[in-house]
Amino acid sequence: MRESTLWFWHIIAGAVIFVFLGLHMFIMHLESILGFLGLGYGGDVTSAQSVFMRSQQGFYMVTYIVLLGAALYHGLYGFRNILFELSLSRTLEKIINWFFALGGLALFIYGTYVTVFIFFNPTAV
Amino acid sequence: MSETSAPEVQSSDLKVIKNVTFEILRYSPEKDEAPRAQKFQVPVIKGMTVLDGLLWIKENLDASLAYRSSCRMGVCGSCGMFINGLPRLACNNQIVHLNADTITIKPLPNYNIIRDLVPDLEGFFDKHESIQPYMIREQVEELNNPTGEFFQSPDELVDYIQFAYCIKCGLCLSACPTVATDDNFIGPQALAQAYRYNVDSRDEGAKEREEELYSSHGVWRCHFAGACSDVCPKGVDPAFAIQLLKQNMFMQKLHVHKQKPATHVIPWVAEHIPNEKIPKAPERTVK
Amino acid sequence: MKVEVKHRKNKLGIVGWIGGGRFGAERYAYALHRLTGLGILAYFLLHIFVTGSRIGGRQSWESAMANFKTPLFKFGEFLVFLAFAYHALNGLRLIITELGFMLGKAQRPVFPYVTSVHRQRPLFIGLMIVAAIIIIFGGADFYFI
Ligand code: HEM
Ligand code: HEM
Ligand code: HEM
Ligand code: SF4
Ligand code: FES
Numbered sequence: 001m002r003e004s005t006l007w008f009w010h011i012i013a014g015a016v017i018f019v020f021l022g023l024h025m026f027i028m029h030l031e032s033i034l035g036f037l038g039l040g041y042g043g044d045v046t047s048a049q050s051v052f053m054r055s056q057q058g059f060y061m062v063t064y065i066v067l068l069g070a071a072l073y074h075g076l077y078g079f080r081n082i083l084f085e086l087s088l089s090r091t092l093e094k095i096i097n098w099f100f101a102l103g104g105l106a107l108f109i110y111g112t113y114v115t116v117f118i119f120f121n122p123t124a125v
Numbered sequence: 126m127s128e129t130s131a132p133e134v135q136s137s138d139l140k141v142i143k144n145v146t147f148e149i150l151r152y153s154p155e156k157d158e159a160p161r162a163q164k165f166q167v168p169v170i171k172g173m174t175v176l177d178g179l180l181w182i183k184e185n186l187d188a189s190l191a192y193r194s195s196c197r198m199g200v201c202g203s204c205g206m207f208i209n210g211l212p213r214l215a216c217n218n219q220i221v222h223l224n225a226d227t228i229t230i231k232p233l234p235n236y237n238i239i240r241d242l243v244p245d246l247e248g249f250f251d252k253h254e255s256i257q258p259y260m261i262r263e264q265v266e267e268l269n270n271p272t273g274e275f276f277q278s279p280d281e282l283v284d285y286i287q288f289a290y291c292i293k294c295g296l297c298l299s300a301c302p303t304v305a306t307d308d309n310f311i312g313p314q315a316l317a318q319a320y321r322y323n324v325d326s327r328d329e330g331a332k333e334r335e336e337e338l339y340s341s342h343g344v345w346r347c348h349f350a351g352a353c354s355d356v357c358p359k360g361v362d363p364a365f366a367i368q369l370l371k372q373n374m375f376m377q378k379l380h381v382h383k384q385k386p387a388t389h390v391i392p393w394v395a396e397h398i399p400n401e402k403i404p405k406a407p408e409r410t411v412k
Numbered sequence: 413m414k415v416e417v418k419h420r421k422n423k424l425g426i427v428g429w430i431g432g433g434r435f436g437a438e439r440y441a442y443a444l445h446r447l448t449g450l451g452i453l454a455y456f457l458l459h460i461f462v463t464g465s466r467i468g469g470r471q472s473w474e475s476a477m478a479n480f481k482t483p484l485f486k487f488g489e490f491l492v493f494l495a496f497a498y499h500a501l502n503g504l505r506l507i508i509t510e511l512g513f514m515l516g517k518a519q520r521p522v523f524p525y526v527t528s529v530h531r532q533r534p535l536f537i538g539l540m541i542v543a544a545i546i547i548i549f550g551g552a553d554f555y556f557i
Contacts, residue, residue: 154418237422306426351435364529
């Protein structure tokens with residue numbers, strides 16, 4: 001039963017990432033098309049100016065936190081599945097579960113802290 | 126009385142069309158450290174199957190060649206082998222249709238080799254057993270001492286009949302990427318059989334099979350590579366059954382899954398009333 | 413009585429994930445989905461730390477980005493984009509099919525058998541064309557505009 005619940009969220013997360021990472025990739029890699037449509041910022045998307053402009057918008061902050069959580073869960077659960085298909089012992093499987101769960105949580109806290117901190121401290125940067 | 130005679134064998138049917146090389150992976154546990162390939166020249170006549178070729182080799186060239194076969198017509202599931210790049214039934218594939226001058230035959234991958242082309246299917250049958258591939262009813266008494274038959278409509282039959290065609294040949298597990306590494310994975314054949322019983326309108330065992338099916342080595346280890354359905358010689362389409370099992374669980378999670386109640390018992394008709402239009406069967410000749 | 417026999421192991425192992433037979437395209441799509449999933453995950457884990465450098469302000473961000481301005485990294489980033497385009501569109505197909513949709517209905521098996529894998533193939537081909545179009549636009553954006 002537990003496995004079904006985990007897989008359920010893997011699929012839901014996949015659908016969420018589809019929307020949010022689609023957006024992220026569109027902004028990062030198809031910016032010239034956005035430019036044609038009159039939505040671009042102009043200039044280099046990874047320049048400090050462009051990055052910090054986004055960082056101070058609530059929309060991007062929320063988007064990034066959702067994407068961060070969904071991608072971490074989806075990617076780490078997917079990787080765990082691949083490892084589970086290697087005929088490991090039950091003990092090793094348990095260790096992997098804990099390692100991925102705690103590691104994922106730590107990364108989520110770190111990434112959320114970064115986005116939230118910058119959003120609320122525009123002067124610090 | 127009409128006369129029936131066997132169709133005459135034309136001498137052209139027995140003509141050797143071409144010669145092909147059979148390259149067979151041999152392994153005998155007493156002698157060999159590792160499997161080795163051995164070549165045989167086989168004359169091919171019209172309609173000859175790969176299994177016929179093996180029989181010919183055993184009769185004429187090397188009596189020690191080991192393989193399994195029984196029905197030689199694709200119903201018993203004994204003769205599964207890895208033939209020219211795919212797991213196939215030797216009896217179900219004509220040599221000329223393979224369109225090659227060399228027929229490479231290996232034992233089915235993902236099973237231990239007992240000898241030459243004979244795979245060890247024991248674990249495979251254990252997996253099949255583990256999903257309780259039989260009718261489960263709450264009315265145990267009715268199952269053991271039936272007072273009638275469980276009703277089933279022709280439409281309800283179509284829901285599962287394709288999955289019931291499985292002949293346990295094991296080709297699907299040979300094609301499956303997950304089986305290649307995961308010893309604990311239940312595998313396409315057994316999962317398809319679980320679905321076959323779960324959707325059967327007479328069965329009530331879905332709950333009992335749940336724990337095994339949806340465990341961390343059950344349906345979720347399938348990634349719809351689809352190879353099992355590609356190679357299945359009976360059109361069972363095990364990948365389809367597995368995705369439908371996933372669908373059932375997903376709907377259950379969304380609380381929109383409808384489990385129909387199992388069908389009722391229709392009592393046997395006490396007296397058989399014959400149809401006038403159907404002529405009577407002749408008297409039995411053996412008493 | 414059970415006779416002890418020396419059986420020879422014949423599991424394909426990880427090689428079996430990649431293929432090794434004349435299987436349908438979906439079998440290879442699965443291998444690529446796995447590879448791209450792992451590739452994006454590796455990139456993403458690094459990405460969290462690299463983009464985390466924005467917390468140190470403009471200077472810190474610019475010095476972090478300076479490391480990645482080489483053609484090799486640009487190409488690597490393009491690979492991530494390719495992987496994303498494929499994984500996303502193929503993933504969409506898997507979400508649909510693994511939930512049992514667009515696979516047709518159970519039927520009497522009549523030779524030549526038509527399976528669910530055949531029935532979902534138009535969806536597969538359609539989404540791969542979309543992925544190709546996205547890759548072409550992305551490539552143009554990367555290298556020509
Ligand atoms: C290869 C192309 C990519 C580029 C050029 C890129 C660029 C960036 C940049 C510049 C930022 C900083 C925030 C901003 O500028 O608005 C960022 C943040 C982020 N990116 Fe990407 N990205 C790429 C791919 C990805 C992928 C594949 C994922 C998901 C798996 C992803 C997930 C994220 C997340 C979650 C954040 C927020 C990080 C945080 O919370 O600190 N990115 N990306
Ligand atoms: C763009 C949207 C995405 C969609 C629609 C998507 C969809 C999917 C689906 C449906 C699966 C399950 C496939 C299966 O059963 O084998 C999957 C697996 C996986 N995904 Fe994604 N995914 C997306 C993005 C990502 C990202 C950003 C990552 C990395 C952080 C990722 C990493 C993985 C991994 C590692 C697997 C396991 C692969 C396997 O078991 O073979 N995916 N994805
Ligand atoms: C000593 C004589 C015979 C022996 C040892 C013998 C043995 C067998 C065996 C072992 C089978 C397979 C049973 C199974 O599938 O479960 C079989 C099937 C059959 N036998 Fe015989 N048989 C003999 C005589 C005959 C004769 C005289 C006839 C016809 C007049 C006959 C007609 C059949 C038929 C039609 C089947 C197929 C039954 C089916 O498919 O279920 N057999 N026999
Ligand atoms: S599902 Fe098909 S391939 Fe698999 S064991 Fe049954 S008949 Fe053979
Ligand atoms: S010999 Fe029976 S299936 Fe081939």
